[in-house]
Amino acid sequence: MIKEWRHRRALQRVMPGDGRELKRFRWWQSTFRALFHLRLTGHDGRTTVYAVDVRHWQNQSSGNVKAHLYLDGRLHAESKLPAVFPVPGGTVDVRMSGFGLKRCHYVTDAGDEFQLVPDPDSAEGRRARLDRAHPALSRTISLLSLCVLVAALAVLVPQLAEQLTKPEEIAQRIGTFTSPIDVPKWGYFAIGVATLAASTERALRLRHSRLLDGAAG
Template sequence: MEQVTPGDGHALARYRWWQQFSRSLFHLRLRIDAATFETWSVDVRIGGDEDGNVHAQLYRDGVNVARSALPAAFPVPGGVIEVAASAYGLKRCDYVTPDGARRQLVPDPASAEGRRAHLDRTRPGFSRALGTASVIVLIVALVVGVPQGIEQITTIPVVADTIGTFISPFQLPAWANISLVFVAIAASTERALRLRHNWLLDGSLFEGGE
């Protein structure tokens, strides 16, 4: 986990419709005592800063109190908020208590994650079908893409001289390979909207795993 630094006290910005795939915003309502609640919010700009570094901002009742590069672990009352990202969005935004219990934070209703959660609540059958389709697409991309990648590696002279060459059983035209890449990216993005991440399906082809 990265080092957490103090926030500067700025107010949490309203979520805008054009930030659907560039910003993730999650909330956690915590009971402090019998009469007091606090809302903790995690704001992540997925695109990163000018150097490409992705940071999470932590807010308490709309006021910035901490900042950290990802992966982050923010101390909050009764536990920590853990945040981690993939190439497609967040893969974890959980409230973790000392006994190891986890609770995922609630996505802001205006965010892409919030809209995906709304679809899951209102049309659960379609939501499940969409999630299943995403997994199938990523399995196909893995099965087809890995042998082709190995073939490309074994065309390098030094590799070919050492272990020989490998011919992939899948020989797709360029347009089909490009289409498969875009469809797989869309599938991983859909899974990221639900904070689903598997190192093999979502990470091996395009981001190098965990």
């Protein structure tokens, strides 16, 4: 029920585009722009090309990030994130995390889901190209990112539990907890940098976990 309500609400946020032309992806936009493409073939055999353009670090703190949907190179519609754009045969679902996009999928009316293809010049496109050209290296990087986030969670959860049980009124009721891991100040900085890198790498593959990436954010 809640999922359906959110879906309808997202559809209501969609506004018509002004027809402006889609600008090509520039290398220096890799840190703040995501661009994905979708080709759909109609029953008449005609192919239409959709593109989802998100400047995902633009006004992110204020919640004003928008997704722009282009049709054959012209702005067709736009919406605040999370966005659901109606397209022939289904919808395009766009969502983001604190590190980039976590979802950019074509969802058919039958419920099948397909991730859109990242622009080859984007950071997501370069990561996908690495996966195709060097699959073993790609899997190693993916595993390393996962291990970093699991390790960070294993370190930070006991630290958080220790801080939460320090107040006297809480300690008197449930006792105090002392973390078995003593983290120096520089250690928190190193953990923060490592988790940022790991979650960003996962965002380039549109991988997201509420427990791991959500905690890191």
